[in-house]
Amino acid sequence: MRNVSVADVSSYLAATGWVRQPEGWRGAAVWVHEGDHEILVPGADYLADGPRRLKETLSLLARVEGRSVEDIASDISSPMADVQWYRAPIVPMDGEFGLVDAVTALNSAHAALSAAARAALDGPRPVFDGTAPKAVRDLLARVWIGPIVPSADLLTVRIPLDGENSGDPPLARRTLTLLQRATLLLREASAEVRRTGDISVFDDTVRDGVSADLCVALARFAGTDPGTRFEVGFRWARALPSEVPARTVVFEAETGTLLRRVAHRLRRLHRESASVTGLIGTLFDNGGEDRFRVHVRGEVAIGDGEPRGSIWVRLPDEAAYDVAVEAHRNRTLVRAAGTLKDVNGRRELIATSFHTVVDDRSEES
Structure with missing residues (x-):
């Protein structure tokens, strides 16, 4: 006071x-x-x-x-602090924290914010490896917890928006906005899985900031009982209003178990993912079943493995192939991303995205 x-x-x-x-x-x-x-x-x-x-x-x-x-x-x-809160089995009850629950809850809140901040800063990925960038570490160092009071059953996380020079809106707001959207998509996808049983619906949520890291962090809030529901809430700093409505996201029973499965799936997709940026050396389209392939030489990144210098890319459609023909004619750099697949004994990249890249290297080549 x-x-x-x-x-x-x-x-x-x-x-x-x-x-x-x-x-x-x-x-x-x-x-x-x-x-x-x-x-x-x-x-x-x-x-x-x-x-x-x-x-x-x-x-x-x-x-x-x-x-x-x-x-x-x-x-x-704290007019310049966004707020995130959790109501879950492992958060304080009657003002008290079990030691194991306290460690789990604080580590999970930290991991969720870290995953969201890395996605907001560097772009979404199914898995975040290595040490977080300095901007993310600095953001997490300013976050504080509380208050923890006997009359409440919440773990409250406060994220200051001042004290950083990382863009407009600041990284802290971009982080919490992304985290709110990611939790909403996870709830919607969870409901879809309960209706259809198809866990692949989670794959498309990666582009909106969902990652294996985030799924594991949220799953821990369900506690050891897979049937326990939990809530995640968001409020925006009044000194920096947001056009995005503040929300409370409720995860229904057994979502914790499902999110652990999703995390395992996203890690596997990460190991099988690939991208390439380079020049097209060969175009192939036989007009039959084997269509819209290009051979790209450049910088190939394959999941967690060693980089390569070239790869065959199977394009998603004829429109992408037309872009490839033009890029080959003009010696323009292209970038493709997708998943790996063995085709006739050859490792190919099945592209889900394909586009040209504006880069001075294309002129030099």
Whole structure:
């Protein structure tokens, strides 16, 4: 409470639906909420009745919002922090944390943010290997947990938006926006699997930031019981509003087990994935079943394996083949990405994406 200022209280009330009245009362501002509640905010900090007014304000807000006084006070005093929270079997209950659960929950919250931040910074991938970039490590170093209070059953994670120079919007906001979208897609895909049994629906979620790392982190919040549901919530800093609505994502029973299966699948896809950037040396289309293939020489990356210098690429359709013909004629660099497949004893890249690349090297070649 010592960190809560009059200005912060006023900005919080304005952002949460309270309306300031034209007339004050003995120097205090009068705020009303839907005509049923009234709050008096002192005209300045450190007035004699300031602490009493502040306690009254926080108590009323706690009743109106159904949240703890401590949680609301933290929100008021941190206008430039986005908030993520978890309600799950392994988070605090009645203000207490089991040691194993505490370690698991904090590590999982850290892993989920790290996976989302790496996807927001460097682009989505099915698996993130190696040490996180410095910008991600710096972001995680500024995150804090809490408050943990007896009246709440949440693990609250606060991500400051200030103190970084990593773009507009800042990396912290891009991270949490991506994480919210990824959790929504995971929930939708989980519901689809329950209807159809087809786990491959998760494959397309990778381009939106889903990774094996994120799936494992979220799965841990289900606890040791695979049938336990859990929730992930998001709120945006009031000093930096977002056009993306804040959401609460509820994962139904047995989602934890499913997400572990998805993580295993994404790791396998990662091992079987490949991409190539280079020049087309050979075009092949026999007009029959063996169509739309090109041989590309350049920089080939194959999953976790050693790089190669060339590979046959099977293009997705005739339109992509037309692009390849033009690129071959003009000596233009191309990039293809997809999965590996053995075809007639030869390792080929089955492209899911294919496009030309603007690069000065094409002229030099």
